[in-house]
Amino acid sequence: MIILENVHFAYDGIYTALQGVSLQIDDGERIAIMGTNGAGKTTLVKQLNGLLRPHRGRVILDGIDTKRYSVAELARHIGLVMQNPDHQLFLDSVEKEILFGLKQLGFSSEDARIRCESTLLNLGLDSLADRSPFTLSGGERKRVALASVLATEPRVLVLDEPTIGQDAKQKENLAQMLRDLNEKGRTVIVVTHDIEFVIENFPRTVAMANGTVIADGPTSSVLSNDDVIERCSLTAPQLTLAARSIHAIHPDVSERLTLLSNLEEEIVRVLRGA
Amino acid sequence: MPLIEFQDFSFKYYGADFLALKKVNLTISEGEYVVITGPSGCGKTTLCRTINGLVPQFHRGYIAGNVLVDGKNTRDHTVAEMATIAGLVFQQPENQLVTLNVEKEIAFGPENLGVDPVEVRHRVEELISLLDLEHLRDKHPHEMSGGEQQRVAIASILALKPKIMVADEPTSNLDPKNAELILDIIAGLNKRDMTVILVEHRLDLVSKDASRIVLMNDGRIVADGTPRNILVKDLCQEIGVGVPKATLVYKSLKNRGIDLGSVPLTGEELATLVKEAS
Numbered sequence: 001m002i003i004l005e006n007v008h009f010a011y012d013g014i015y016t017a018l019q020g021v022s023l024q025i026d027d028g029e030r031i032a033i034m035g036t037n038g039a040g041k042t043t044l045v046k047q048l049n050g051l052l053r054p055h056r057g058r059v060i061l062d063g064i065d066t067k068r069y070s071v072a073e074l075a076r077h078i079g080l081v082m083q084n085p086d087h088q089l090f091l092d093s094v095e096k097e098i099l100f101g102l103k104q105l106g107f108s109s110e111d112a113r114i115r116c117e118s119t120l121l122n123l124g125l126d127s128l129a130d131r132s133p134f135t136l137s138g139g140e141r142k143r144v145a146l147a148s149v150l151a152t153e154p155r156v157l158v159l160d161e162p163t164i165g166q167d168a169k170q171k172e173n174l175a176q177m178l179r180d181l182n183e184k185g186r187t188v189i190v191v192t193h194d195i196e197f198v199i200e201n202f203p204r205t206v207a208m209a210n211g212t213v214i215a216d217g218p219t220s221s222v223l224s225n226d227d228v229i230e231r232c233s234l235t236a237p238q239l240t241l242a243a244r245s246i247h248a249i250h251p252d253v254s255e256r257l258t259l260l261s262n263l264e265e266e267i268v269r270v271l272r273g274a
Numbered sequence: 275m276p277l278i279e280f281q282d283f284s285f286k287y288y289g290a291d292f293l294a295l296k297k298v299n300l301t302i303s304e305g306e307y308v309v310i311t312g313p314s315g316c317g318k319t320t321l322c323r324t325i326n327g328l329v330p331q332f333h334r335g336y337i338a339g340n341v342l343v344d345g346k347n348t349r350d351h352t353v354a355e356m357a358t359i360a361g362l363v364f365q366q367p368e369n370q371l372v373t374l375n376v377e378k379e380i381a382f383g384p385e386n387l388g389v390d391p392v393e394v395r396h397r398v399e400e401l402i403s404l405l406d407l408e409h410l411r412d413k414h415p416h417e418m419s420g421g422e423q424q425r426v427a428i429a430s431i432l433a434l435k436p437k438i439m440v441a442d443e444p445t446s447n448l449d450p451k452n453a454e455l456i457l458d459i460i461a462g463l464n465k466r467d468m469t470v471i472l473v474e475h476r477l478d479l480v481s482k483d484a485s486r487i488v489l490m491n492d493g494r495i496v497a498d499g500t501p502r503n504i505l506v507k508d509l510c511q512e513i514g515v516g517v518p519k520a521t522l523v524y525k526s527l528k529n530r531g532i533d534l535g536s537v538p539l540t541g542e543e544l545a546t547l548v549k550e551a552s
């Protein structure tokens with residue numbers, strides 16, 4: 001379990017980024033963090049693995065204040081994929097990049113090789129194993145950064161904007177991998193602006209603005225709250241807009257946040273019933 | 275005369291063992307708004323780099339065929355010369371930011387093109403207010419959030435007042451409201467006179483503004499047409515294009531024998547069609 005207690009942070013002591021964030025994250029949860037550009041999402045997730053430390057308040061992992069742990073110690077529990085893959089990739093081949101993280105965490109070479117291979121395959125990178133990350137496309141680079149952390153299957157996975165540069169198929173592959181890891185008991189935390197990715201994959205959403213948490217709860221209620229949508233610079237998903245507009249004429253169609261299959265069934269009912 | 279013309283253009287990056295672009299033929303006229311989409315690694319960024327001359331002037335490699343932009347063959351003109359015609363917003367904004375603060379960053383491009391200092395000041399102030407960057411004015415571009423960097427990168431290209439704006443996934447780091455704001459600004463400039471070529475995976479964001487979608491796969495153009503004509507194709511889902519949810523609902527209904535009559539791209543359009551049909 002991770003607890004953030006009233007965490008404050010300012011870059012160089014003057015640029016305020018977090019102003020009293022409190023959160024409790026239980027083992028095995030899937031949580032999305034959404035919100036305005038500059039809200040403090042990246043700053044927040046860097047507190048989790050110790051890349052940044054709170055100026056006030058505490059981050060507690062399984063009852064122990066993380067200030068007692070070094071970044072290397074925290075890395076045994078918490079794996080972070082950064083927003084910008086350039087800040088993460090430094091070796092001259094994709095395979096070396098993945099193997100490096102695995103070796104750091106003490107996996108045997110045989111085990112590391114197997115994990116590396118299957119992760120590359122799952123993320124559509126298998127044909128790129130020998131390439132230098134610096135010659136890859138933007139989306140490919142992001143997937144290498146993801147692979148280097150996903151391969152180690154840390155207890156807590158923290159992914160900052162994992163869907164950037166990903167096409168629909170890659171996004172679905174990634175979602176599948178996250179579901180599988182979650183089923184094995186891993187905690188998954190993502191920061192993302194992709195509202196559909198959140199609705200489809202994350203039961204809990206934390207919405208941020210101005211260095212604070214504006215709302216925290218079930219995704220379906222957080223993302224259908226117009227006040228939260230407004231304050232956190234979100235927009236209602238297209239299917240919700242459709243559902244609302246149809247609801248105005250057919251009140252029996254739910255205006256709540258909708259998955260594609262639900263809306264489709266409702267429309268079939270309206271049109272066939274008529 | 276077309277503004278941009280790819281003639282059987284192929285390109286292989288130096289050291290690579292495959293072609294990133296394969297015999298591309300593409301003609302774009304002045305005033306168009308073209309969205310380029312397709313799976314990760316299919317060649318979208320390479321195509322963008324070709325329009326402003328980074329390929330082959332900066333990214334070297336094997337080339338065949340020609341690319342003409344505003345009558346200039348990109349083989350024969352430097353990136354600096356091409357910059358007066360086509361401005362490119364990089365996929366990774368941080369790689370584009372070169373100065374010490376946001377104000378200087380926005381002024382940098384037009385200053386280098388020799389624009390009158392009074393006019394440069396005017397453009398900088400206009401963009402700071404339009405893109406809501408006032409609170410970042412004095413900040414170092416590398417000491418900002420990802421979305422803030424992306425907005426500054428876009429502002430610095432808009433400051434050039436380019437004839438052609440090439441934007442490589444310009445909303446990838448933006449929150450939904452900021453994405454809407456930026457896309458509305460780009461659409462507004464397109465209505466005036468700017469030609470737009472924009473790479474995007476989330477097509478519900480841009481299909482209302484685009485006059486045309488060019489679909490790429492494996493270095494080739496595999497479909498080219500209006501958003502409604504392209505997005506309804508099964509090929510889109512097969513290769514992994516982010517088809518708008520409203521369009522997916524339409525297709526699903528059609529498979530079940532319910533035809534809504536025309537292809538919706540947004541939730542509102544879908545709702546209107548359902549209301550008309552009921």
Ligand SMILES: Nc1ncnc2c1ncn2[C@@H]1O[C@H](COP(=O)(O)OP(=O)(O)OP(=O)(O)O)[C@@H](O)[C@H]1O
Nearest residue numbers: 011015017037038039040041042043417419420421
């Ligand atoms: N290195 C830095 N130095 C100074 N200020 C910074 C630095 N990094 C971020 N900031 C500021 O801290 C605040 C929070 O930034 P952060 O990167 O956490 O935002 P974010 O919610 O991740 O935004 P985005 O959605 O754009 O990625 C912003 O106001 C930003 O300008």
Ligand SMILES: Nc1ncnc2c1ncn2[C@@H]1O[C@H](COP(=O)(O)OP(=O)(O)OP(=O)(O)O)[C@@H](O)[C@H]1O
Nearest residue numbers: 135137138139140287294314315316317318319320
């Ligand atoms: N500098 C380079 N050297 C060698 N190969 C490269 C280089 N840059 C890109 N490539 C390769 O060329 C192909 C096309 O890359 P490009 O960046 O154009 O793809 P893209 O469609 O923009 O992908 P994404 O959606 O992931 O950004 C990819 O297979 C990529 O690995």
Ligand SMILES: [Mg+2]
Nearest residue numbers: 042083419420
């Ligand atoms: Mg961020």
Ligand SMILES: [Mg+2]
Nearest residue numbers: 137138319365
């Ligand atoms: Mg690209």
